[in-house]
Every structure is written in C-alpha cells, then in structure tokens.
Amino acid sequence: MxxxxxxxxxxxxxxxxxxxxxxxxxxxxxxxxxxxxxxxxxxxxxxxxxxxxxxxxxxxxxxxxxxxxxxxxxxxxxxxxxxxxxxxxxxxxxxxxxxxxxxxxxxxxxxxxxxxxxxxxxxxxxxxxxxxxxxxxxxxxxxxxxxxxxxxxxxxxxxxxxxxxxxxxxxVPFETNQYSSLKNRKIIAVGSYSFNKGYDLLLRIWESIEKDFPEWELNIYGRDTKKNLKQCAENLNLKNIHFHEPVTDIGAKYLDSSIMVLPSRSEGFGMVLIEAMSFGLPVISFDCPNSPKDIISNNEDGFLIENGNIQEFGEKLKSLLLSESLRQEMGEKAKQNVQRFxxxxxxxxxxxxxxxx
The missing domain is CATH 3.40.50.2000 (Glycogen Phosphorylase B;)
Known part of the structure; x- marks a missing residue:
C-alpha cells in the first residue's frame, strides 16, 4: 500500500x-x-x-x-x-x-x-x-x-x-530497558516555549520551592526564541533553573532526571508525558484539556493537578522531592502503565x- x-x-x-x-x-x-x-x-x-x-x-x-x-x-x-x-x-x-x-x-x-x-x-x-x-x-x-x-x-x-x-x-518513541534511578536531584520539563505550555506558571511554582530545596535543579528543554523565559527567571531571582536547546537524545536527559513536570494550559496529547514515563519517571501535570487525564493515573503513576492551581502543583511536587520511596513507587507504575502506548x-x-x- x-x-x-x-x-x-x-x-x-x-x-x-x-x-x-x-x-x-x-x-x-x-x-x-x-x-x-x-x-x-x-x-x-x-x-x-x-x-x-x-x-x-x-x-x-x-x-x-x-x-x-x-x-x-x-x-x-x-x-x-x-x-x-x-x-x-x-x-x-x-x-x-x-x-x-x-x-x-x-x-x-x-x-x-x-x-x-x-x-x-x-x-x-x-x-x-x-x-x-x-x-x-x-x-x-x-x-x-x-x-x-x-x-x-x-x-x-x-x-x-x-x-x-x-x-x-x-x-511511545522509545524502546528501552534503561530506567532512571530516580536518585538524581533533577526535575525536567520539555516542550516549546509558548503561552500554551505554561512555563510562566512553572516559574512561579519553582519560585515557591527553590529556596527550600537548594540541592534540586529544574531543567527546561525547548526553544526560547524571544528569550522571555530566561528574563522572567532572572526577574524572579531564580538560581537552580537551567534552559537548554532541544536535543535529539532527549532520552538521556530523562534517564538523568527524577521527576517530569508538564505545566501546560492545554495539550493535544502530552507526548512528553509518555516519553518520561517510559524511562520510569513519575509525572506531574495540570489536568488541562484534553489529554493528561488520558495518560496519568492520578496518585498512581503521577499527579493530576486542577488546571492552573499552582499551589497544589507545588505541594505535590514537594511530596516527590521529599520522598524517594514515593518516586520509586510511582516510577514503577509509570513503566507499567505506559506500555499501552x-x-x-x-x-x-x-x-x-x-x-x-
């Protein structure tokens, strides 16, 4: 054909x-x-x-x-x-x-x-x-x-x-038997820098967390053509946040991370969620229209947060930062549940x- x-x-x-x-x-x-x-x-x-x-x-x-x-x-x-x-x-x-x-x-x-x-x-x-x-x-x-x-x-x-x-x-674009140890103190976000992706919300969430978890870092992979996001981070005096250009081997970055966050206001699917889950990462996402709830089993392989509720997002993120056992439990479920994709x-x-x- x-x-x-x-x-x-x-x-x-x-x-x-x-x-x-x-x-x-x-x-x-x-x-x-x-x-x-x-x-x-x-x-x-x-x-x-x-x-x-x-x-x-x-x-x-x-x-x-x-x-x-x-x-x-x-x-x-x-x-x-x-x-x-x-x-x-x-x-x-x-x-x-x-x-x-x-x-x-x-x-x-x-x-x-x-x-x-x-x-x-x-x-x-x-x-x-x-x-x-x-x-x-x-x-x-x-x-x-x-x-x-x-x-x-x-x-x-x-x-x-x-x-x-x-x-x-x-x-899922990856076939792998390699999984994150979930021990590295790194959080990852992946996607284009646009209003729809909600990175302005993520910066506000990180602002409330960074000072209490100075050993953790947030890595964002995407193309910021206008450099607005970096300027916002500087205005908020954020330190442990790093901006990266897109990479072809994003799988290696998931392996090096312990939590995946998706702050989008809306999503067609949320491809990065299943990518991260395939490497055993627990995920956190706003319950935005129209896909994260079709991917994440709430409180099982990740957290679904009321859309736009940055306080709840921050609280759930803190719970994962504080507990390696919770990360391991959710990461194991993520590996299993993502197989349907x-x-x-x-x-x-x-x-x-x-x-x-």
Whole structure:
C-alpha cells in the first residue's frame, strides 16, 4: 500500500515530527508500506529525528502573499499526488490550509486528517480568540470530506461534532530497558516555549520551592526564541533553573532526571508525558484539556493537578522531592502503565485503519 503524509515540516523538534518519524519508519519497516512524506520549504534540510532509509521524503517550495502561497501549495501537492499515486493520504497540519486539500486535489486516494492539537491551542488569558473559533467552525465543515479524522484522546473528541472521528493515541518513541534511578536531584520539563505550555506558571511554582530545596535543579528543554523565559527567571531571582536547546537524545536527559513536570494550559496529547514515563519517571501535570487525564493515573503513576492551581502543583511536587520511596513507587507504575502506548501496538492500529479504507 502506498501512503503519503503531507505536513508542514520534519526538521523541527516537536511532538508531531517525533511521532511521524516513529510511525512512518515502522509502517515501512514492519508493515511493508511504501511511505512518502511531503513537507514545505525543506529542500536540502535534514530531519531533526531519524527516519527509516526506506521512507521517501520530498518538499514543496511555497512563498509570497497568501494567494501565491496557497496556489503553489495546491499545485505542488497535486503534482506529487499524480506522481506517487497513493492509496491513502494523511494530512498532518493543524493549520486551516490542510483541510482544503480533499476539496482541491484530484485523486482517488482516501483522505485522513491527523489532529495533533487541541482546539484550545492559541488560547490567551481571555480565552480562545474569535478568529480561532471561526477557524474551527470552518474545519468542522471542511472536515466532512475526510474519510477519517484521527484524534489523540477521547477528550479531543468532545471538541468536534463530526461522524468520521476516530481516536488513536501517540506511540511511545522509545524502546528501552534503561530506567532512571530516580536518585538524581533533577526535575525536567520539555516542550516549546509558548503561552500554551505554561512555563510562566512553572516559574512561579519553582519560585515557591527553590529556596527550600537548594540541592534540586529544574531543567527546561525547548526553544526560547524571544528569550522571555530566561528574563522572567532572572526577574524572579531564580538560581537552580537551567534552559537548554532541544536535543535529539532527549532520552538521556530523562534517564538523568527524577521527576517530569508538564505545566501546560492545554495539550493535544502530552507526548512528553509518555516519553518520561517510559524511562520510569513519575509525572506531574495540570489536568488541562484534553489529554493528561488520558495518560496519568492520578496518585498512581503521577499527579493530576486542577488546571492552573499552582499551589497544589507545588505541594505535590514537594511530596516527590521529599520522598524517594514515593518516586520509586510511582516510577514503577509509570513503566507499567505506559506500555499501552507502545509503538508496536499503536502503529498496528494505524495499519488496521488504513486497510479498512
């Protein structure tokens, strides 16, 4: 079977890129698919995560004003679809343009849309902006042309009013028999530096904790292009906090840590939670829309905190800092519970979906 993924890019360090590298590689290596990936403006660039050598990667050049950009996008996709002749096309693009593809591209292929973000992505303190609400309503209409829209959690399903929805969670990207000792006095957070990720909340939480636990450090891995977060940390006079660029071998950083924290205001899935759990780390997350509660078993393999409640978040974090036995107990449960997201199991669900079409 020929499978074509259409996405914005594979050179970034985000969850979408990591998941695509895992799925595409396993589908071609274990399930015999002929997998093609089309991205935008990445000719000559290397993917951030590794893909199977059998995965065929192409890129379309798009630029200019919105009309010119969209015209080049449509033409480029059409040319490659006619050349590849895929059986299934899977669109991995949370922008609105991907929803137009089944309406403007001529093909006999079946269309799938992969939603990697919550509708609430882009929310501010004042809520979801009007243009985002309008955009989602348009997606609801355009989405009728897809054979299936694949969501990551049951919580995400509540944001849609279509009949072609199916839930397939993200897979754990690591296969490992190495686990953290949970003895190192290091806390880890991973993800892009944006309002949605809630790092401003994490700094306030750390401010209330750092002085009482001077032997512990907080490490944040992500790209802070505006340097706002570092400035905020300096303004709060925080000492034991370190900011790092994204790394390809994030697994080594999980192994070196003892607790994983996710302060997001909303999440499409919370990929970093299952990554950390696969290395035996207990996790703490706000119970934000729409995924942590589908991953964390509260008080078992981690803590789910009332969304935005930084005082409760800090108290639960302190309990893990104080008790190695609690970290070990929760870490052991994390290793067991995360197995339901194993790559082999999840990619098999995708194989069954593709064949059903």
């Amino acid at each position: 020929k499978l074509l993924y259409i996405t914005n890019g594979i050179t970034g360090a985000g969850g979408l890129e990591r998941v695509l590298s895992v799925k595409a590689s396993l589908l071609t290596e274990l399930f015999g698919y002929e997998v093609h990936i089309v991205s935008l403006n990445e000719i000559g660039k290397e993917a951030f995560f590794s893909f199977s050598d059998k995965v065929r990667k192409r890129s379309i050049v798009v630029s200019g004003n919105p009309m010119s950009y969209f015209s080049q996008y449509k033409k480029g996709v059409q040319i490659l679809v006619e050349e590849i002749q895929p059986d299934v096309i899977s669109v991995c693009d949370d922008a609105i343009k991907g929803f137009f593809l089944p309406w403007i591209i001529s093909t006999k292929a079946k269309w799938i849309y992969e939603s990697h973000a919550s509708v609430l992505l882009g929310s501010t303190d004042k809520g979801l902006p009007f243009h985002k609400k309008v955009q989602h309503e348009l997606k609801q209409f355009l989405g009728k042309r897809f054979s299936k829209i694949v969501l990551l959690t049951e919580g995400n399903r509540k944001e849609w009013e279509l009949n072609n929805l199916v839930v397939i969670p993200n897979p 194993s790559a082999g199991r999840i990619v098999k669900e995708w194989d069954e979906l593709f064949k059903s079409l």
